[in-house]
Amino acid sequence: MPPKVDLQKCDGCKGEKEPLCVAICPGDLLMLNEETVKAACRSTRDCWDCMSCIKVCPQGALETKLPYQLGYHPARLIPLMGGKRVSWTCVSQDGKVERFNYKNRN
Amino acid sequence: MGKNYPTTPQEVQEMQIETDILIIGAGNAGCYAAIEAKRQDPSLRVTLMEKAHIDRSGCLAGGMDAINTYIKKGETVDSLVKWSREQAGGLQRDDLYKTMAELLNQSIEEWEEWGLPVKKGENGEYLARGRWDIAIHGSEMKVILAEKVREYGCEILNRVVATNFIMDGDRVVGAMGFNIREGKFYVIKAKATIVATGGAGGIYKPYTNDGTDSHHQIWYSPFNVGTGYAMGIRAGAEMTTFEMRWCAVRTKDFNGPIDTISVGYNAAMINARGEKILAERYAHLGGDKAPRYIRANAPMEEWLAGRGPCYVDTTHMTPDQIKDLKTDYLNERPSFVLFLASRNQDISRDPIEIYGSDPYIVGGHTASGYWIDVKRGTTVPGLFACGDVAGGTPNKFVGGCAAEGMLSARGAIDYIKSGMVSRINVDESLVEKEKNRVFQPFVRQLNVGDGITPLEMEERLQRLMDEYAGGVHQFYRMNRERLEYALKNIAILKEQAKFLVATDLHELMRCNEVIDMIDVAEVLCHHLLYREETRWPGWQTRMDFPEKNDDKFNCFVNSRKNLETGNIEMFTRPMEKLVD
Numbered sequence: 278m279p280p281k282v283d284l285q286k287c288d289g290c291k292g293e294k295e296p297l298c299v300a301i302c303p304g305d306l307l308m309l310n311e312e313t314v315k316a317a318c319r320s321t322r323d324c325w326d327c328m329s330c331i332k333v334c335p336q337g338a339l340e341t342k343l344p345y346q347l348g349y350h351p352a353r354l355i356p357l358m359g360g361k362r363v364s365w366t367c368v369s370q371d372g373k374v375e376r377f378n379y380k381n382r383n
Numbered sequence: 384m385g386k387n388y389p390t391t392p393q394e395v396q397e398m399q400i401e402t403d404i405l406i407i408g409a410g411n412a413g414c415y416a417a418i419e420a421k422r423q424d425p426s427l428r429v430t431l432m433e434k435a436h437i438d439r440s441g442c443l444a445g446g447m448d449a450i451n452t453y454i455k456k457g458e459t460v461d462s463l464v465k466w467s468r469e470q471a472g473g474l475q476r477d478d479l480y481k482t483m484a485e486l487l488n489q490s491i492e493e494w495e496e497w498g499l500p501v502k503k504g505e506n507g508e509y510l511a512r513g514r515w516d517i518a519i520h521g522s523e524m525k526v527i528l529a530e531k532v533r534e535y536g537c538e539i540l541n542r543v544v545a546t547n548f549i550m551d552g553d554r555v556v557g558a559m560g561f562n563i564r565e566g567k568f569y570v571i572k573a574k575a576t577i578v579a580t581g582g583a584g585g586i587y588k589p590y591t592n593d594g595t596d597s598h599h600q601i602w603y604s605p606f607n608v609g610t611g612y613a614m615g616i617r618a619g620a621e622m623t624t625f626e627m628r629w630c631a632v633r634t635k636d637f638n639g640p641i642d643t644i645s646v647g648y649n650a651a652m653i654n655a656r657g658e659k660i661l662a663e664r665y666a667h668l669g670g671d672k673a674p675r676y677i678r679a680n681a682p683m684e685e686w687l688a689g690r691g692p693c694y695v696d697t698t699h700m701t702p703d704q705i706k707d708l709k710t711d712y713l714n715e716r717p718s719f720v721l722f723l724a725s726r727n728q729d730i731s732r733d734p735i736e737i738y739g740s741d742p743y744i745v746g747g748h749t750a751s752g753y754w755i756d757v758k759r760g761t762t763v764p765g766l767f768a769c770g771d772v773a774g775g776t777p778n779k780f781v782g783g784c785a786a787e788g789m790l791s792a793r794g795a796i797d798y799i800k801s802g803m804v805s806r807i808n809v810d811e812s813l814v815e816k817e818k819n820r821v822f823q824p825f826v827r828q829l830n831v832g833d834g835i836t837p838l839e840m841e842e843r844l845q846r847l848m849d850e851y852a853g854g855v856h857q858f859y860r861m862n863r864e865r866l867e868y869a870l871k872n873i874a875i876l877k878e879q880a881k882f883l884v885a886t887d888l889h890e891l892m893r894c895n896e897v898i899d900m901i902d903v904a905e906v907l908c909h910h911l912l913y914r915e916e917t918r919w920p921g922w923q924t925r926m927d928f929p930e931k932n933d934d935k936f937n938c939f940v941n942s943r944k945n946l947e948t949g950n951i952e953m954f955t956r957p958m959e960k961l962v963d
């Protein structure tokens with residue numbers, strides 16, 4: 278499942294030793310494109326959809342996209358990580374918005 | 384792109400590390416082992432070797448929505464031991480299960496104390512979701528655990544992929560591997576070694592693998608490929624019960640969790656005619672309480688009988704329950720909520736479709752893995768095992784893997800204190816040999832250029848296993864002739880591994896992974912061949928031996944690679960009941 282990079286929002290995590298999404302992916306799938314200095318997924322087919330990269334990105338530059346073969350366009354699911362809470366916004370294919378907000382740490 | 388890593392073994396920089404306890408795999412079990420080792424003796428050096436990043440590695444990366452085994456009021460260790468054995472078709476190491484179950488609740492309560500939100504009922508007790516399950520908000524549980532490991536002062540080596548153990552005679556004295564950022568080769572010597580690399584995903588072709596972006600649309604972590612099993616096989620360790628594969632009922636096309644959820648929300652599995660499958664067709668096997676292999680296989684049998692598609696009937700659920708259910712998904716497999724949204728599916732009207740998963744080898748769910756003793760020592764001195772990689776103890780799940788991590792740390796400390804490891808002598812030529820083996824795909828890329836990519840070899844293996852060793856496309860069915868065909872081709876694949884090529888360190892890791900997967904597949908086929916009965920329909924369906932045969936097979940099927948001949952030798956061990 279491909280995490281899609283928003284090239285406008287991604288700043289390549291300039292201040293970090295290693296871009297945060299690159300550091301976190303359990304499958305070592307994200308890398309920094311040296312030419313654009315933006316994140317890129319080296320093998321979208323190998324993504325497990327764990328959303329670790331999405332949650333860690335400080336710029337909100339990553340989004341999980343369903344392969345079209347499995348799900349219709351343009352549904353979206355966006356997590357927003359707070360200190361001890363998370364809020365999710367889910368927009369269905371026909372535009373209905375659903376929100377979830379709960380504690381994810383004590 | 385500039386090359387910043389070595390491409391020949393001669394260029395490789397070697398990192399030598401010495402430690403007291405080496406833990407391979409900083410997942411659930413590995414982290415608990417590390418914490419427990421430090422708690423028992425803070426002066427010990429504890430090193431974790433992790434192929435990914437400890438904050439989000441292994442099964443817990445995306446989070447969990449439940450703890451599947453917790454001993455609630457009114458239940459006992461013994462009642463859990465008994466339930467688990469029944470779920471496993473009668474085969475389980477009661478001694479291992481009992482010792483694990485005694486520590487089960489401690490691990491969960493500690494996790495809660497460290498920051499994991501556990502849902503509570505009105506009485507203030509953990510919220511039950513089934514007889515043993517409790518509900519959690521576990522999306523961040525791995526991050527929480529990793530913080531604790533750091534707090535206890537353990538040494539963490541992220542992005543170092545273990546490839547083989549270091550041997551001193553017949554003892555394990557550490558492990559070797561390589562770092563996938565700089566390509567350094569690690570030689571880590573340890574007084575005791577704990578393997579905690581999880582189970583094996585990706586041995587079989589998943590049915591969502593249709594040339595799209597969904598190759599890893601699988602239940603188990605696709606980044607746990609069974610390396611810990613493969614390392615043990617290559618070191619001559621005894622393995623048990625690989626033939627008890629884990630196949631699960633999952634949401635169709637998306638591999639989201641559904642079985643425990645359907646139990647938790649009292650949402651029955653139904654077939655295309657709207658019949659309650661378990662209650663109506665499996666009453667003689669326990670109906671809704673039937674063992675998990677029956678539940679996993681039931682919808683597949685309905686498909687075969689022309690009564691598919693099948694569903695979990697969510698249409699009676701209230702809006703609040705549906706919100707809770709979706710929150711569960713967000714805690715464990717968030718993108719399933721996206722999947723429902725992409726189909727505008729209102730599950731109070733359209734039930735969730737279900738289907739079987741591809742098969743996995745996972746000792747936290749079934750009993751596959753290293754044959755161990757109660758101290759979690761393997762048959763190779765100096766090597767301990769815990770979590771999904773350790774066998775004999777089905778139905779461990781999150782809490783059980785953590786508990787077993789603690790037990791393995793205690794076992795390792797006892798071993799160190801017994802004074803059996805005064806000096807470590809390592810034959811340096813073995814280290815050199817391993818380095819050459821690991822970096823071989825680079826050498827071929829440099830000298831020949833042409834070869835086989837890890838992806839090609841992985842897909843060949845997955846197709847082979849799917850069709851000839853009972854994959855999901857074959858409705859989990861197999862017979863002797865097919866398994867022999869699989870083994871014949873596995874032998875060819877092993878021979879062909881020398882043609883693997885890699886163009887960067889990520890691919891080098893993938894090459895080494897596929898080599899490990901092939902070693903696991905070989906042992907698996909031998910196990911499937913040996914058990915000439917059908918004990919767990921679905922998990923293990925032998926069409927040429929469709930009945931259960933208690934006279935011959937109410938025992939463990941074990942294997943060991945003969946390191947002289949290279950042959951996999953099969954034998955049995957008796958089943959001993961401790962709890963009635």
Ligand SMILES: Cc1cc2nc3c(=O)[nH]c(=O)nc-3n(C[C@H](O)[C@H](O)[C@H](O)COP(=O)(O)OP(=O)(O)OC[C@H]3O[C@@H](n4cnc5c(N)ncnc54)[C@H](O)[C@@H]3O)c2cc1C
Nearest residue numbers: 408410411412434440441442451545581747770771780781
């Ligand atoms: C999607 C999913 C949902 C689940 N849901 C539940 C649930 O709701 N409730 C429940 O109780 N249980 C659940 N389980 C089961 C439970 O999560 C696992 O049984 C348990 O967490 C496994 O722990 P482990 O330490 O053995 O493996 P992991 O936590 O996976 O750890 C293995 C570690 O080894 C590392 N590793 C692998 N190979 C190497 C190598 N060569 N070198 C270095 N490191 C390596 C991995 O990166 C990983 O960090 C679920 C499992 C999955 C996959």
Ligand code: SF4
Nearest residue numbers: 287289290296298334
């Ligand atoms: S974490 Fe976000 S901002 Fe940083 S490199 Fe990745 S996508 Fe770009």
Ligand code: SF4
Nearest residue numbers: 302324325327328330
């Ligand atoms: S979703 Fe998970 S597996 Fe996929 S790229 Fe992001 S971190 Fe990696």
